Amino acid sequence: xKSCITGVSGFVASHLATYLLEQGETVIGTFRWNEDLSxxxxxxxxxxxxxxxxxxxxxxIRCIEEHRPDYIYHLAAQSYVPDSYIYPVQTIMTNTIxxxxxxxxxxxxxxxxxxxxxxxxxxxDPTIGVCSSSEVYGQVDKTEIxxxxxxxxxxxxxxxVGKAGADLLGYxxxxxxxxxxxxxxxFTHTGYGRTMPSFESSVAHQIALIxxxxxEPVVKVGYLDxxxxxxxxxxxxxxxxxxxxxxRPGEVYNIGGDNVMKVGDVVDYLIALSPMKDKIKIExxxxxxxxxxxxxxxxxxxxFREETGWKPEISFECTMADLxxxxxxxx
Numbered sequence: 001x002k003s004c005i006t007g008v009s010g011f012v013a014s015h016l017a018t019y020l021l022e023q024g025e026t027v028i029g030t031f032r033w034n035e036d037l038s039x040x041x042x043x044x045x046x047x048x049x050x051x052x053x054x055x056x057x058x059x060x061i062r063c064i065e066e067h068r069p070d071y072i073y074h075l076a077a078q079s080y081v082p083d084s085y086i087y088p089v090q091t092i093m094t095n096t097i098x099x100x101x102x103x104x105x106x107x108x109x110x111x112x113x114x115x116x117x118x119x120x121x122x123x124x125d126p127t128i129g130v131c132s133s134s135e136v137y138g139q140v141d142k143t144e145i146x147x148x149x150x151x152x153x154x155x156x157x158x159x160x161v162g163k164a165g166a167d168l169l170g171y172x173x174x175x176x177x178x179x180x181x182x183x184x185x186x187f188t189h190t191g192y193g194r195t196m197p198s199f200e201s202s203v204a205h206q207i208a209l210i211x212x213x214x215x216e217p218v219v220k221v222g223y224l225d226x227x228x229x230x231x232x233x234x235x236x237x238x239x240x241x242x243x244x245x246x247x248r249p250g251e252v253y254n255i256g257g258d259n260v261m262k263v264g265d266v267v268d269y270l271i272a273l274s275p276m277k278d279k280i281k282i283e284x285x286x287x288x289x290x291x292x293x294x295x296x297x298x299x300x301x302x303x304f305r306e307e308t309g310w311k312p313e314i315s316f317e318c319t320m321a322d323l324x325x326x327x328x329x330x331x
Contacts, residue, residue: 004028004069006054006102007076008047011194014039016073016237021046023241028067030076039193054098060105068109071244072128074102077163080196081135084159085291095162096169099130103173103181110179127180127244130170132252134187134297135160146300149185149252156292171250180249184240187256187299191233191314192322195330199263200230200323202288203270208327210276217279219271222288224264229299231257232314232322242308253307256299259316266320273324 003020005013008029017040020027030052031037037044052063054076077095078084084091110124137147138154155161167183174181194201199222209215239255247253271280305311 001071002026002028002067002069003071003073004030004050004063004067005073005075006030006052008049009035009037009040010075010079011039011196012189012233012237013073013075014043014193015191015233016075016240017043017047019234019237019241028063028069030063039195054094054101057101057104060101061108064105064109068124068126070126072102072106072126073131073240073244074099074129074166075131077131077166079133079159081157081159082290084157084162088158091158092162092165095159096165099166099169103128103169103177103179106179107173107177125180127182127249128170129240129244130166130181130183132167132170132183132185133160133163134185134254134256134299135294136164136167136185137294137297139292139294140296142296145296145298147254147296147298148300149254149303156294157290167252171252174250182243182247182249183252184243185252185254186236187231187254187297188228189231189233189236189257190323191319192326194233194323194326200266200270200320201327203267204320204324204327205331207270207274207276207280207324208331210280211274211328212331214331217276218281218283219267220283220285220288221263221267222285222290223293223295224262224267224282224284226263226293226295226297227260228263228266228297229256230259230261230266230316230319231255231312232319235312235314238313239304239308239310242310243304246308247304248307253304254299254301255304256301257312257316260298269316270320270324273321 029047078091138156
């Protein structure tokens with residue numbers, strides 16, 4: 001069984017590659033020529049590494065044509081929300097047009113025998129998981145939580161807009177071209193290896209610096225009252241694996257954990273794990289505030305759980321301890 005992960009050097013993608021290898025699968029990982037591959041250094045000899053840029057259609061076609069994976073996990077994206085405000089065009093191009101190019105490449109390979117009747121190429125019909133995001137929902141009213149898959153899109157940032165485009169393309173390519181596409185909308189997930197400066201990773205990084213006397217004992221944060229549903233990355237990649245095998249093409253599934261809490265509570269918990277907890281202060285940094293925040297990310301995952309039997313197995317406490325351990329090692 002061959003599985004392709006786009007953007008294999010990413011945080012979630014690297015965990016997914018590890019999980020798929022443990023299941024005995026052949027893993028094909030795509031990467032860009034200028035990408036930092038240090039996160040998957042320990043996997044590079046086990047993964048079939050393929051150079052591919054989502055904004056270069058020929059490279060997408062070449063990857064699919066040469067490897068013809070049975071499963072495609074489309075995780076590559078410009079996924080850092082603050083940067084999406086600075087680079088809106090690049091973000092939307094990568095997340096929407098990049099998805100379009102990948103799906104076109106699959107359609108091109110699948111339809112080859114139809115266009116060329118004398119072709120000896122075998123029929124190709126992979127299952128494709130398009131990774132959307134909870135950010136497509138944007139701001140929701142209190143009367144609309146927990147958030148179901150039927151919730152209207154109201155994205156509040158260019159990242160969310162780009163992911164909404166990818167999500168809708170996934171539906172359209174299933175409906176119009178009959179590609180076997182399943183869409184997933186993951187909510188907040190984190191854990192060991194998270195380097196993107198999301199709120200919990202940034203705080204863990206700062207704590208590690210403070211413990212080494214490399215930063216004053218002040219943790220700088222953004223908006224603390226946002227509600228988040230938090231899952232461990234290892235639970236999420238297991239969910240992706242089950243989704244591709246048990247869920248229905250054309251459908252969309254929310255994926256998220258059981259832990260619902262304010263950002264401020266997560267910050268407090270991470271600080272409490274430090275031996276310097278009594279000395280650390282919290283300070284709101286205006287630079288870390290988004291132009292438009294998404295304060296209520298409380299998810300309903302019942303649809304996915306009923307179809308797969310999945311449930312989170314890793315505790316919030318374990319996830320936070322692993323994240324802080326990672327940053328202590330890295331510092």
